[in-house]
Amino acid sequence: MNRDRRQLVLMLAPYLAGLALLVLLPATATMTMAFTHTDLIATSEFIGLDNFAELARDPAVHAAVGNSLSYLAYSVPLRLVLAVGLALLLHRRTRGAGTARAAVLLPGAVPELAYGLMWLWLLNPLQGPVNQLLLLGGENGRTMFGTLPPQWLTDPEDARAGIVLMSLFTIGETFVIVLTARLALPPEAYEIAELEGARAGQVLRRVTLPLLAPVLAVLVLRDTVASLQASFIPALVVTNGGPPPYATTYLSLVIYQEAFEYLRYGYAAAVAALTLILTVMAVLIQWRLLRRWAYHGLAGMGTHRLWG
Amino acid sequence: MKRTAALLSLLATLTAATVTAGCADTAEQTADPVSLLVAGTPDELAAYRALAAAYEQATPGARVTLIEASTAKDLMTKVSTSIAGNSPPDLFLINYRNYGQFAVKGALAPVTARLAASASLHEQDFYPQAMGAFRWQGEQMCLPQNISSLAVYYNRTLFKQYEVAEPAAGWHWNDLVATAQALTRDAGGRTVRAGEPETAGTPVAVHGLGIAPELIRMAPLIWSNGGDIVDDPNAPTRLTLDTPQAREVMQDFLELPRIGVVPSDVEVEAQDYEARFAAGKLAMFVSSRRVTTAFRAITGFEWDVAPLPQYRAPANILHSDAYCMTRTSANQDAAWRFLEYALSDPGATLMAKTGRTVPSRISVATSAAFLSPGTPPGRSQIFLDTIPALRPVPTIATWPEIEDATGKVLENAFFHGDPLDKVIRDLDAATRTVFERGAASR
Amino acid sequence: MTAGLILRGVHLTRGTIPALRGIDLTVARGELLVVLGPSGAGKSSLLRAVAGLDRITAGTVAIGGRDVTALRPGQRNVSMVFQSYSLLPHLTVADNIAFGHRIRGADRRAAADRAAAAAASVGCADLLARRPHQLSGGERQRVALARALVREPDVFLLDEPLAHLDAALRTSMRTEIRAVHDRLGTTTVHVTHDQSEAMALGDRIAVLRDGRIEQLGTPDEVWHRPRTRYVASFVGAPGMNLLPADGPLRPPGTAAGAELGVRPEHVTVIAAGSTTDGAIGEVERVEVLGEDALVHLRLGAHAVVARVPARTRPAPGDRVTVHVADEHLHAFDAITGERIPLPAEAATR
Known part of the structure; x- marks a missing residue:
């Protein structure tokens, strides 16, 4: 082992130790727990694949897989589109841009639980500001388009939409990353397009998006990984998994309920394992789809390649 | 994914660590404080703080550390993780519907011998219905703190205003429905039929009745009708809601929204039953004693409690919480001394005065501390009158899961009007495996 | 067009x-x-x-x-x-x-x-x-x-x-x-x-x-x-030497207050004593650029750079005679920097 390598290992050691102690060890323990019956009261008992067999027939898990994937399918692209849109809108130094940027960041700074409680109030079907707003200009309890206002907490579709809606305001981090990436793009690329007479749409499609592609791809993957967990607090606080039976029961909520409400830690670990498998699958699929697109982009600008 | 998994294990470890740390700190003190884990609303937590303070004052040198949980489920998590972390609280207060698995798994220290040896507490001081609920394989596992049951809270001012007769003992379910119909009114005071917001012509200002579509609300009515909710209350393996007696009750219950006397799901989401009643928008509300504390703050109208209506015979469902001692507690003697105080006349009186509990101690339940002349509800006696008719829920470790699973089906059926046969089938399907698992852990 | x-x-x-x-x-x-x-x-x-x-x-x-x-x-x-x-x-x-x-x-x-x-x-x-x-x-x-x-x-x-x-x-x-x-x-x-x-x-x-x-x-x-x-000083590597008109190089007909310029390429350096025509200077430093060498000279209070064939370059410390042909001299207004025509310039046209 040469000197550089030794230094590298030395510098990485604290991180690796933390990773092993705080992530790998508990993760291994959890995966082991998935094959046991564990209630944390009595000693746990090895039951082989029983938890997984039950999981395969559990209607709550079936619903949760569907809900989690649908959340992922809506929330991830919408969040990204919104964050990219706002970042491109606010990357110039104009009057009010600073305030607007702060406004985009702010919801992410609210503690998750408080954020959930706030939405519980916002989405109140009768007194909530969201529906009050939708009812403006309508009459007889209908919106101005003549439709009934969404029943956020009692209609399954509306409730799921509500959870996605909640996720659309916590894009601060994604926004900042896109904003920074956009600011780092060379002005010459835009000047080339300008000289060729490119319209705004062409600039977006042929310059901005391809150049941001590696960053966007990483953000998509990151958001995918996060989204299978991000739905947890809103589902717990705002809808508590309902409307019944399982309209907003996400995998993360099943894990929570099984472990902490029913003390079925082994079964919860099995659901966690399923969540892990689903996440890995989602990431692999996206990676295959995005790899080619994201390969270039910043690579030629002297920045490090994000994709090997 | 990985983080979820890690989080799970971490949470468990951390919770345990926190409790351990707490104990390590206090172990250095001369007199080990007794740790008591309770869950509840801010009101309830304040009452326990007062109780702890009173005990410390009454007993020089004794100290009690209160560990507060926000909900009953949060409490269960805290108990299980602290037991796993080998640093459980000395005492915790738990509902008998949830205590089953702790008893089954041997996490509790029975108090039979201590009770027999006690100079101040005696078995006959307590209502046997409450004591029975916490007996497991011949041992008294926990000591009940209260013996609550369901009652009909009613807005007396509305009854007087619309000249509706106040409920009397022995009233029938049909009387309840008729009363509710008479009290469902629009803003102009006309009787109306409540319905879905999209079909309702006039908005309802006052709904006649609020009752949560839950198995533990229907159970006493089914018992009253001569039926039962499970095949064997001591070793249940399935729901028995397909009997004619149970079907009749279910039919009546699930018909309430069609009759048009209860708020819709949207209205309940917008403002729950308790808040609705307190706001004067609900004429009657079926609940246990625990809402009393909150309702005592009502100033806009007069209210009282009435007995639960019946079908053939009086029946009611036991709601009871008990102090349980953990088997691995290192401080059991001190914990017992606290229990002796908490369940003594002064201790029980203190809790009774909060209004939230029906004391399990007979002497206090029949005293002014509970019956509280001059403070609503005026008819608190009905909670005592119903005690002989009290029945516990079936004894099974997975009961909390059964309540949740049936709750989901019933809520849907209640608000969306599923056919009865489907509801009964769905309830059975949703609970079979949970019963199996409960039976397996016996 | x-x-x-x-x-x-x-x-x-x-x-x-x-x-x-x-x-x-x-x-x-x-x-x-x-x-x-x-x-x-x-x-x-x-x-x-x-x-x-x-x-x-x-x-x-x-x-x-x-x-x-x-x-x-x-x-x-x-x-x-x-x-x-x-x-x-x-x-x-x-x-x-x-x-x-x-x-x-x-x-x-x-x-x-x-x-x-x-x-x-x-x-x-x-x-x-x-x-x-x-x-x-x-x-x-x-x-x-x-x-x-x-x-x-x-x-x-x-x-x-x-x-x-x-x-x-x-x-x-x-x-x-x-x-x-x-x-x-x-x-x-x-x-x-x-x-x-x-x-x-x-x-x-x-x-x-x-x-x-x-x-x-x-x-x-x-x-x-x-x-x-x-322009004179910017174009050329190195740029033109600039000296006051009353300095060591004094061509005929320049007004006082002007500045004289001469490109390093046009400065001739001869061993001291071989001629009396020109100013005497001292070599401070020599940079060899392959075929050519840049000779940094001191003429009294003024620094002058000359570009000479490397083969005939003087050594540092040498005393040399510096000569510039009149037609290679440029004059600029000391205040405005504008070019001033010299008689020699007119002759070359």
């Missing part, structure tokens, strides 16, 4: 700082004009004003007889090559060259054909399938040239395209730029801070200083008859 490019009274302000202060410039059709100046002189601003990338605050710009002052960059039919980042990193060489045509709606096939032709014309046909990060610096600029050429622009703007290349490549690329220009005959404005590049490349040179054109002329004119002291 209309001029290729005309700027009249062009002012441009960046923020609050004026970058161009009244540029009047006419570039003939097919001419290669080099804009020379140090950084901050306004060279890039001038190009950007022509391209329309920066909006001018006063004046007019006309390209091929067409007033483009109010037009957006895309409507001016100009091409530009930048110092770096002249290519879009996510596109192949072929797509980069075809980019403009695709933007303007040409079909894929036609754009690709024209891109291939343009690439061939600058000798990078073999690079078409590569991506920018797979190219060397020289190859990138060659492709950038093709990208700019393929449009067949009215004016071709080069913003220090060779600045980031190493010396050898810079020399060969500038030959190539000149060759391409001669072949296509496109009106070209080439910006550089390198005076030798300017000399080698330009039909004419515009020397820029603080947003103004200090001198506009052929390389010969700029070299032999710098219009100001500034």
